[in-house]
Amino acid sequence: MEKFEINILGCGSAVPTMRHGTSAQLVNIHEKLFLVDCGEGTQTQIWKSGIRVTNMNHIFISHAHGDHFFGLVPFVSSLTLMLSRTDDLHLWVPFDLEEPLRHDFQHYCQLSFKLIIHPFDTSRKTLLYEDKEMKVETIPLSHGIPCCGFLFCEKPKLPVLLPDKCRAYGIPQRELGKIKNGAGWMMEDGTVIPNSELTTPSDFMPRRYAYCSDTAYNPQMIPQIEGVNLLYHEATFISADEMLAVKYAHSTAAQAATIARDANVEKLAIGHYSLRYNDEKPLLAEAKTIFPNTEACQEGMTISL
Ligand SMILES: [Zn+2]
Structure with missing residues (x-):
């Protein structure tokens, strides 16, 4: 199976500590890398991880809170200093981050590559990236300021040709591409052989990953x-501190698990832990009572789909 994995670079909230970095993940889909959020210290985590980011051409930022983007300008700058990058880099940011980031990149960085900034509206579902294998769209979230998550989706694979059938009907090699794309075949006497007789559906099950941070409880x-x-959902607080979750438009571990359960997801990963906890076990235990297939993220962890 082709690679689809998530590397956790940071899963704490607010400020980097000895226990956790701030929000950042690398999503690897078929060896194409996508950086999601870039809190302070993200580049240190990347260099430490040994992951090569030469094939990382897109960065997605969820919202304009510093713990999700304060590492961005230094990291992008280092792509020149460390890697002498020359390939274009696409940066996808909410509208309110566009101008400040353009200012910072213009004034503080001399990049060896073209940085293309794509601002977007977080309030509605938007397709940001698409190629023949996959796509990325936004997930509107509720966080007091413009904020969204990201949904990474593999696309279904084309049907598989039945070579014996194609040969039996005398279909020339050059026509097989059209058959694979869904066409039927017309015989010399005008009889049409339907595509379903020449192909069989692929047994490939497209996989999907949803990144949802930061957000208040948001069943929408x-x-x-x-x-x-896989759903990564922030779980900043435990239920005993639900008033804080409401005040700061974050979620409790129980709320994250409720979303996972009600959305029938396969697996839940929680993160964005508040600084007030020295241990994630109570958060994990709380989530597991509602949604047992939950994992508590740690830096350096890789989750495969
Ligand atoms: Zn936030």
Whole structure:
């Protein structure tokens, strides 16, 4: 199976500590890398991890809170200093981050590559990136300021040709591409052989990953993330501190697990832990009572789909 994995670079909230870095993940889909959020210290985590970021051409930022983007300008700058990068780099940011980031890159960085900034509206579902294998769209979230998550989706694979059938009907090699793309075949006497007789559906099951941080309890996201293979959902607080979650538009571990359960996801990964806890076990235990297939993220962890 082709690679689809998430590398956790930072899963704490607010400020980097000895226990946790701030939000950042690398998503690897078929060896294409996507950076999601870039809190302070992200580049240190990347260099430490040994992951090569030469094939990372897109960065997605969820919102304009510093713990999700304060590492961005230094990291992008280092792509020149460390790697002498020349390939274009695409940066996808909410509208309110566009101008400040353009200012910083213009004034403080001399990049060896073209940085293309794509601002977007976080309030509605938007397709940001698409190629023949996959796509990335936004997930509107509820966090007091413009904020969204990201949904990474593999696309279904084309049907598989049945070579014996194609040969039996005398279909020339040069026509097989059209058959693979869904066409039927017309015989010399005008008889049409339907595509279903020449191909069999691929047994490939496209996988999906949803990144949802930061957000208050937000059941509106459920239809969009229904049945995903993996949901990363912030779980900043335990339920005993639910008033804080409400005040700061964050979620409790129980709320994250409720979203996972109600959306019928396969697996839940929690993170964005508040600084007030020295241990994630109570957060994990709370989530597991509602959604047993939950994992508590740690820096350096890789989750495969
Ligand atoms: Zn935030």
